[in-house]
Amino acid sequence: MKKLLIRNGRMIDPATQHDGVSDVLLEGSSIAAIGQNLAADDVEVFDASGMVVAPGFLDIHAHFREPGLEHAETIETGSRAAAAGGFSRVCCMPNTDPVNDSATVTGYILEQARRAAIVKVHPIGAITQGSAGEELAPLGTLREAGVVAISDDGRPVMNARVMRRAMELARSFGLTVVQHCEDLNLSAGGDMHEGIESVRRGLRGIPSCAEDVMVARDLLLTELTGARYHVAHLSTRNSAEMVAFAKARGLPVSCEVTPHHITFADEHSIPYDSNFKMKPPLRGAGDIDALIEAVANGTVDAIATDHAPHTGYQKMQEFERCPFGITGLETALAVALDRLVHSGRISLMRLVELFTTGPARVFGLDCGRLAVGGAADVTIFDPDLDWTYDVNQSMSKSRNSPFHNRRFRGGPVATIVDGVVVWKQ
């Protein structure tokens, strides 16, 4: 059996709160041993001196565009971008073409992942048929087919009654309900955050309350139904405070933030540059402070990328016509280190938690820790690596990143999935 010894790294494992220099021995697809000065015969050695050795990172919010939108990304290219970002596992949103609202599509995604992906891929199923917000998708069948959560991401469930029924069923099937919170009547036609910048640029705005109104509604429905409820890409101060309030009341609620929402405010975006156009939009500077505070105080459970590839020709249009979304898998760790750790707001332990046990808990996945006998999924990163992101070297099929040419301190070094180094810096 193939053996890999990761030597001399600073092992950080939030599951056990372990933070110290340790060797990790991988044998086949499992972790064989963890300890000081491990030795083995016939072993390949990875010298991790000066680096952090962490459980394989999990991104619970990405778009791999397959089936149907392979011009922008495929499960293969998306998985390569994930590996290059230090992720060993990714959950894919169902807004493909067709939408993942059936066991057939779920099966197709899992089969493509087995065939072509270099990291582990979990499909997320749709809440409603075609994500049209009307008829519920066959949630139990989707669960059996292998979806790990349900969401109509990008097309929020506007009908409160439909949402209630979905949550009731999701609870009985043990599925987390993930909502892209946006009241479509309030956001209609908007292209960026509503504020001074949208008014200055003559663009229609998406007000913060478009998100807040739906978060508030859904938290009340969570109380009513008892379902596990997760706010995707939370972007506003009010929503962060409401989630904290709901958690304090003991509701089964969680939320994620994206790297870009804790980095750029609306006023930092280059005017009419579609690499700064996504949903939710880049909010105000006060929202950034609130999100970082929510990460620091434990309200936020996970950092998720919302990796949303679009081809160059889709993004090279009038700003109002460009689709929403940016790529993010390859820059997530570096951005998080920069904004959260190097700025002194959180510890490395908390950072690793936000990429591992945090998101794993959200969907109830059995992953995200380093344990003897457990899966040999490992992320190795250097918190001080000096590097510059060049989007033209991206593993993704698409190039829509606002982080192009950004110099970072800290980044991924190697990604190991089932004992195999699938990417190395």
Added chain:
Amino acid sequence: MPAGLLGIEDLSREEIEAILTRAKDFQPEQRHTFKKMDTLKGKMVVLLFFEASTRTRTSFEIAAKRLGADSVSITAAGSSISKGESLVDTLNTLAAMRPNAIVMRHASSGAPHFLARHLDIPIINAGDGAHEHPTQALLDARTILDRKETLEGLRVAIIGDIDHSRVARSNIHLLSRFGVDIVLCGPPPLAPPELAKIAPGVTIEYDMRKAIRDADVIMMLRVQLERQHETNFPRAEYFSFYGLELNHLELAKPEVFVMHPGPINRGREISSEVADSQRSMILNQVENGVAVRMAVLERILSA
């Protein structure tokens, strides 16, 4: 990046003054004959209008011709844009023919700014969505300065659909550079409070009579139904609250005058009595359009 003219917000007070001063030389009353000049002889200007326009396109065309430039006018309806060509491809195609400048109007805010980042040709913004219409603000300032010594200290009321108006935004930036007291007025959904923060010296007033009080200039704006995706106000009562009538003028300074970028909608935002009165400068504005656009074209093309 070649210097075009994308917006007033990018211009300094000195640059604005230079254009306004030069425009004076081109005004009809300064020149008794419209002899064609040869300042821009051999230069090619492409006028690319993705949105309907009468005043702006015609006056750019006349301005170019008077300066001796050749101009080609393209409208969306008769071009490959209507065959589904993307904006970038259209512009690349035109750029390959090496015009010296492209004058462009587009329904999307920022469309000329986006293109300016990708093309090596000066772009003159003839109106982008709800964002800017720089030559309109310049000709409005020229029109005011034909009657006032200076812009400094004037009180200008801008009334109507401010939120969807590129004319309003360009005027706000221009007038603000010169210390004008700017009062914006319209129904709240069309005059969001953030507008007061895009430049110094701007206030918002929802009562039209208060907005007009002591004004030196009243600028009326059309309600841009084509840019509104839902009902932002009860249309039936619009004129009662935001329509300009003769009796309003008594609230303003005695020598107040009324401007409107056109096209006007009689009885919707302005009464016929006001539009046709001695107080109306609407046709003077149109006249100044040519002079100001000559100054802009000369500045950009003879550089």
